[in-house]
Amino acid sequence: MSTWTLPPTVAAHLPTGLLIGGAWRPATGGGTFPVADPATGETLFDVADATAQDGLDALAAADAALPAWRAVAPRERAELLRAVFETLTAHSDDFAALITAEGGKPLTESRAEVAYAADYVRWYSEQAVRINGLTRTAPSGANRQLVLRRPVGPALLITPWNFPIAMITRKVAPALAAGCTVVIKPAGLTPLTTALFAEAVRRRLEDRGLPTGIINVVPTSSSSAVTEPLLADPRLRKLSFTGSTEVGRVLLRGAAQGVLRTSMELGGNAPFLVFDDADVDAAVQGAMAAKMRNAGQTCVAANRFLVHESVADEFAEGLTAAFDRLVVGHGAREGTTVGPLIEKKAVDRVEEVVAEAVDGGARVTIGGDRPRGAGYFYSPTVLTDVDPDARAVREEIFGPVAPVVTFTDDDEALALANGTEFGLVAYAYTRDIDRAFRVAEEVEAGMVGINRGMVSDASAPFGGVKSSGLGREGGEAGIEEYLDSVYVAL
Template sequence: MIETSHYPPLALFIDGAWIGAKGRRTHEVINPATGAPFAHLPLAEAADLDLALASADRAFRLWRHAGADQRAGVLRGAASLLRARIDAIATCAVLEQGKTLAEAKTEVLMSAALFDFYAEETRRLYGRVLVRPTGQRSMVTSEPIGPVAAFAPWNFPINNPARKLGGPIAAGCSVILKPAEEAPASAMAVVQALVDAGLPSGVVQLVFGVPDEVSRHLLASPIIRKMSFTGSTVVGRHLARLAADRTIRTTLELGGHAPVILFDDADLDRAVPLLAASKFRNAGQVCVSPTRFYVQDAIHDRFVAAMSERIGAIRPGDGLDPQSTMGPMANIRRPAAVSALVADAVAQGARLAQGGEPIGQGGYFWQPTMLTDVPATARIMQEEPFGPVIMTARFSSFDEVVEQANRLPFGLAAYAFTENGRRANLIADAIEAGMVAVNTTAIGAADAPFGGVKESGHGSEDGPEGVMACRITKAIHIA
């Protein structure tokens, strides 16, 4: 039995106070390694949301005037606390989301690095002075946009909340965060680090609840000035419509279906281990996961053989087991969804080279899977599988693969491997995606914008863009 004694009591955080489950509706938190519930999460009612809104409004009127040193001190202090508490936070993430302990610890460190970067960005909120005749001044400045409603998914239960909180806090905004109900303790730990680092009461509210109830209530309020959402394209469209009713500014990081282009001069000895590690981390439940592998004819079979060997070495298992190199999928919905996509691909002529079945050891485990020669008409080539599945298709020419890579309405991440410098430049320019990685899979960093184009959303988190997304531009003219 998995040890859960260190898992904290679950609570909402509203108006500077933790509020437990007594007398409230609750949501069962499931351990994906066992499929069994082990905790109960309180869900917010309308009155809780009204209190959170009022508190965020009051806190914004104070926090917007906080100096760079105060904002930076809170963020830097929270980063230090996250690092100090890494073992406890990572263990909670494994219990509720399933990823391996090593991956969860990496996620804690990513969140700390992001807070440290945002701490420095508080000093770089520059404006500019325009050229005017003597005695006149025209300036362009920025100021905090106001209270932010932020919605985070379950796949990165530590880093997603950190992203949603860090940018607004650095910008001088208050935030009402609704993370995923599947993984609440991880988000609580991020909020607790900020509070313990000296964040004033009310600047952050943490609520859980029935998603549609919470989103409709928050986005209908005149207090909310910005909405940030990470999740599926379908839900993102719905929230964007709600935000549009009040002309709320939005940042949307939605679904992807990342193409991977391997030209015939690719260094497979380097590319294969990089791609295998990136594809199967978090059991493939990553929005920027390399997914559609377009492999040039001359190296296709060699790539399949090398990747098959890598896949065979993956050890699925409980994320707290140090021998495991891939954890379970996060919830009961994911294995069924992946199974349907794999079955459809095989029915349409794809070859199942590896895996393709659930692992019958309890929980939501799925074999690392590779499908080859998958037709473009297969559902899995249209719909993001969000699971541990690689699909390959062959290509001959540059123009052909660009057309295939860009044919879907998604444009979050893309990858390419080639040893030809000119081709690297051309493919980076030709791909329609918010983030393109050439000869690497490192596509995110604290100082780099993270976001997509087309139906993968708009706006960016991380980098200076993540702070400026929470500020508005003001022109001031003095004569």
């Protein structure tokens, strides 16, 4: 166990096995792998290490439970999800403590993530009874047309480590609301929160006499060993993945053989545009929200700060002062505002990116180093005079580093913003409504924040364009990803 001990209510009831067919069990062969506290590097728990056979067993359980689950009345599915929402809310401190333990983020951020995750469950509990079909007379008048909606089938949900409960609920809730069953492959770095959530769902299902095999969890140290056989199995009908574009491309190739329905929320390289008429103080506040959640380890983190040359110095000074007020430390420690990065190689990569930017002429106004001591920390860093072709601008940093690049006019700003293969989210600060609409219409991103540094909302569609993904999660669109349309000609 880590030197920071989880609350007894969490540690005593935390499953560390595989959830298959409504029961927790060890992995085939009994293999395990460690889950560490990134703030100390010490092991929290050893978790069952699923094999290919375990993955196929989980799919078999999901497939067997599908007929009974899709026959459950929409109202009953809605009430099940409402009960899960209430469980998350009632035990939010326990979930937050676990998120901080295995992911490192400050407790205040972990609590906010639990609330955000619960919103998805509540939203889709409400959407479960609003799955619409269609009936009308054909234009020729020769017959009537009916469009029925039915669940796609068993779904494989692959989630990342950086939001271990929000990314789960964003997928599980619409899948269950639609009548699908699921196999969850959580990130190997943060599988514990998934286990606690899945157990909460299992208990609520058991309480209501509903099929517990609808939710299955297979943590593993070798993702490909488990996912490749699943993608090749004809019983699987849906794949939803959140993670890197590189891995997403591999999964898409695997999904092609079964022509699976796919949802892909992939990498980002979000521009944060500050125009010459912006409220610079507000832009700095928005930059902190857009950049520093989870120490910059989010797919929607602002990655490139594109600032008009007339306000660049003022913005950089304000951002540097705001970074200077941040407190780096263990996420469970009171007053901490920036936790660790997830693992050592993440710190190594951020250090390399900053060093390359400095070698290319960038100036460090604050940070630029790794604090001494245990854990995987990197100091919050602001870089100015950054070359637009620097790696820190071209690649997703996934760390607490803010590179500032200047522009001279709106055309250059948009060219810089769109000069990437990614298009997940963009942020812009301006007082000019015409400029705001131009940005919204011309920036190549699936989401745009105007004069705000946060865009995520359970009731809104979340997703990107270009190499940032396919499909949408959240909002009305999220449940559509788990439904087929069936046209009936009468």
